[in-house]
Amino acid sequence: MRKSEIRELLKVTQDPEIISFAGGLPNPLSFPIDDLKGIVQTVLNNHGKVALQYGATHGVNELREAILERSVKEGMKGGMSMENIMITSGSQQALDAVGKIFLNPGDIAMVGLPSYLGGINAFRSYEANLIGIPLDKEGMRVDLLEEKIKELIKQDMTVKFIYTVPTFQNPAGTVMPGSRRKKLVDIAHEYNLVIVEDDPYGKLRYDIPPVKPIKAFDDEDRVIYMSTFSKILAPGFRLAWIIANEDIMRKLALCKQAQDLCTAPFSQYIAYEFIKSGLLDLHIMRICEMYKPKRDIMINAIKNYFPAGYSCNKPKGGMFAWVTLPEQIDTEAMFLDAFKEKVAYVHGKAFCVDGGGGSSMRLNFSYSTNEQLEIGVKRLGAVIERKMKVLCR
Ligand SMILES: Cc1ncc(COP(=O)(O)O)c(C=O)c1O
Incomplete structure (x- = not known):
């Protein structure tokens, strides 16, 4: 490391x-400190005994349901039930878990050039071979991605997943247009790969209408989507979520049990009440x-x-x-x-x-x-x- x-x-x-x-x-x-004073009081009054107890590995059901509802509204496809959603202690934990369940030493993950450093570090800790695909103004060059995948397959190399931050990318700030998102899903289908869509910034939009996540093109249920409360509420809660198909979710849950048993239920109830009261939007x-x-x-x-x-x-x-x-x-x-x-x-x-x-x-x-x-x-x-x-x- x-x-x-x-x-x-x-x-x-x-x-x-x-x-x-x-x-x-x-x-x-x-940080909405004044709003949170009231919300924390509500959490203690209404959920005190469960919010301060250990919680379920997948997370607090009320929060998972609220996230599910929002994700379906955004057009996300694939398995979209409560079983497909797990709350994590930050997206960083989700990235680490994805690395842990997919990557054996030497396995390949495709990443952007440039790419989020925390993702790179998480995958490297499993001794992955990270192959970079250049970005242009519209994010990852999917034409170059496909060429590279073909080349690697010819060399008998195992590509496990494509990691991308398609919306307001960290660090390059790029946004992948819908056509490119669709093409990316087509490539993943063609070569039987998983896409890891990391979306912490999608809601921080200044000049453009909402952009559909890659998961909205996911007819084959091969996109793992993750997002976080860090940038839309406060990173101190260490609260994020991951959406994946049931096979992957089973492995993620096993992994999370070993990582931290559960994400802090207290944080989760705060986020839930924040959403329920209409304050989040x-x-x-x-x-x-x-x-x-x-x-x-x-x-x-x-x-x-x-x-x-x-x-x-x-x-x-x-x-x-x-x-x-x-x-x-x-x-x-x-x-x-x-x-x-x-x-x-x-x-x-x-x-x-x-x-x-x-x-x-x-x-x-x-x-x-x-x-x-x-x-x-x-x-x-x-x-x-x-x-x-x-x-x-
Ligand atoms: C692209 C990306 N993914 C994941 C994370 C980690 O977020 P979290 O605070 O939820 O662990 C960040 C944080 O900056 C990020 O920029």
Whole structure:
């Protein structure tokens, strides 16, 4: 296993003087603390004895039912009953469980280039062979994916699953269009593969209408879908869910029994009451209202302060901007320069299983104040400018 670079970086960014664009942290001002005071009281009054007890491995039924109802409304297909839903202690636990049940040492999982670092680390801990497929503006290049799968099959290699974050991808911010989602499901069908759809950001939409999950194209029940309350409520609850067909779910449940017996029922009842009271959807709207201007401030500041030669997406949702600088700039090496100027980011290489991404960086815009976004990008722009001057000498 390798150290998580993000965890290590987060340690150094604890210094309050550092403006950190490094973590994937929600803004603490978005936490609905006042609403939760009432909800916690309701949970203790109405469910106290069960909420404080050990719970079932699959999770609290009321919450599973509420998630089921919402997922069906979103058009998800495949087995869609309570039996197909398990509550997990964060999506990170779900990723680890997927790794544990599918991956033997040397097995192949296909991931994006770049890809979520926590997913990469979870799968690597089972000694998987991770093969990266480049992304373009519309997410994973499914044409290249198919070519690669064919090549691997010819070499008698076992591909187990395709891992993707199709909506407001972490770190690249891309959104896969419906046609590509459908094509991905067709490829999985053709080569008998499972798709692992990781969707923590789908609800954090700023400029586009709702996007159907890949699981909405899942006529064959081969998509494992996971999402989390971390970005739409608060990560401190450590609460997420996974949806899968019954065969996979049986194995996931066995795995979870060994991992932690059950996810905290207290957190689960809070989430359930939050949904039942109608607060969740209202809260998601509030988060989007808070993050959209933050996204705009960061993107405008990049335009104003970064020297020419970079490329940057304008993410339509989520929490990250992905910036690629001229290729002579090594963003890993530049991190220390930025750190001296009291601004932090995550360098692109951390997200790329092929060792690429060396001149890219991920910038989080949800956590900082609006003022910090402007100042931090300005500092970073100055660091890049100095670096470019040195390199051009
Ligand atoms: C793509 C992706 N998957 C999973 C997670 C883990 O989320 P959780 O807090 O539910 O463990 C994150 C967290 O940032 C993420 O970005």
